Amino acid sequence: GAVVSQHPSWVICKSGTSVKIECRSLDFQATTMFWYRQFPKQSLMLMATSNEGSKATYEQGVEKDKFLINHASLTLSTLTVTSAHPEDSSFYICSATQGGGTEAFFGQGTRLTVV
Amino acid sequence: RKEVEQDPGPFNVPEGATVAFNCTYSNSASQSFFWYRQDCRKEPKLLMSVYSSGNEDGRFTAQLNRASQYISLLIRDSKLSDSATYLCALNQAGTALIFGKGTTLSVSS
Numbered sequence: 001g002a003v004v005s006q007h008p009s010w011v012i013c014k015s016g017t018s019v020k021i022e023c024r025s026l027d028f029q030a031t032t033m034f035w036y037r038q039f040p041k042q043s044l045m046l047m048a049t050s051n052e053g054s055k056a057t058y059e060q061g062v063e064k065d066k067f068l069i070n071h072a073s074l075t076l077s078t079l080t081v082t083s084a085h086p087e088d089s090s091f092y093i094c095s096a097t098q099g100g101g102t103e104a105f106f107g108q109g110t111r112l113t114v115v
Numbered sequence: 116r117k118e119v120e121q122d123p124g125p126f127n128v129p130e131g132a133t134v135a136f137n138c139t140y141s142n143s144a145s146q147s148f149f150w151y152r153q154d155c156r157k158e159p160k161l162l163m164s165v166y167s168s169g170n171e172d173g174r175f176t177a178q179l180n181r182a183s184q185y186i187s188l189l190i191r192d193s194k195l196s197d198s199a200t201y202l203c204a205l206n207q208a209g210t211a212l213i214f215g216k217g218t219t220l221s222v223s224s
Binding site (some may be wrong): 032034042043044045046049091093095097102103104106107108109111 | 121146147149156157158159160162164202204206207208209210211212213214215216217
């Protein structure tokens with residue numbers, strides 16, 4: 001199947017700093033990528049849909065100015081958590097579909113800890 | 116009503132047991148249905164797609180009931196290695212997967 005690579009796999013940052021997470025489709029072009037967040041013992045909650053060359057679409061309750069998404073190429077989407085706070089500590093994971101299909105391919109996830 | 120409802124468990128079963136998980140969904144326009152397996156601190160991995168006719172992959176059987184809007188996963192002859200969280204998911208073409216909360220399975224010897 002298609003491969004999605006996410007980096008970094010874990011990061012610890014100080015409160016108030018910003019963290020950038022990268023999501024790359026390695027062997028296919030992804031016009032759409034999705035960003036999820038998962039808190040402990042919770043499900044994956046969709047944060048936003050990232051569209052190549054246009055603005056991301058955010059789910060209700062997700063602050064677009066705090067979670068900046070950039071999808072500048074067909075193989076790369078980035079999520080920047082700005083002015084991170086301890087409550088932003090979570091597992092962030094991206095996914096992409098290939099060729100408009102329905103099967104999703106996931107990155108390895110990024111575990112963010114804000115101290 | 117939540118889009119996808121799933122019993123979180125946990126389900127604690129002995130090796131060799133048969134266990135079943137269910138999910139119900141509210142959006143009748145949903146087109147594709149899946150079961151994912153997620154191990155602790157890892158990304159979800161696709162276990163199997165779910166079709167109306169039902170489908171089987173070894174010890175795993177998935178069913179979809181569109182009329183009642185639920186999907187199920189049956190695991191036969193449970194192994195220790197089956198211990199994980201199982202998430203149902205669904206979407207329409209080109210849209211994001213919507214996940215259930217996940218059901219935790221613990222298989223013991």
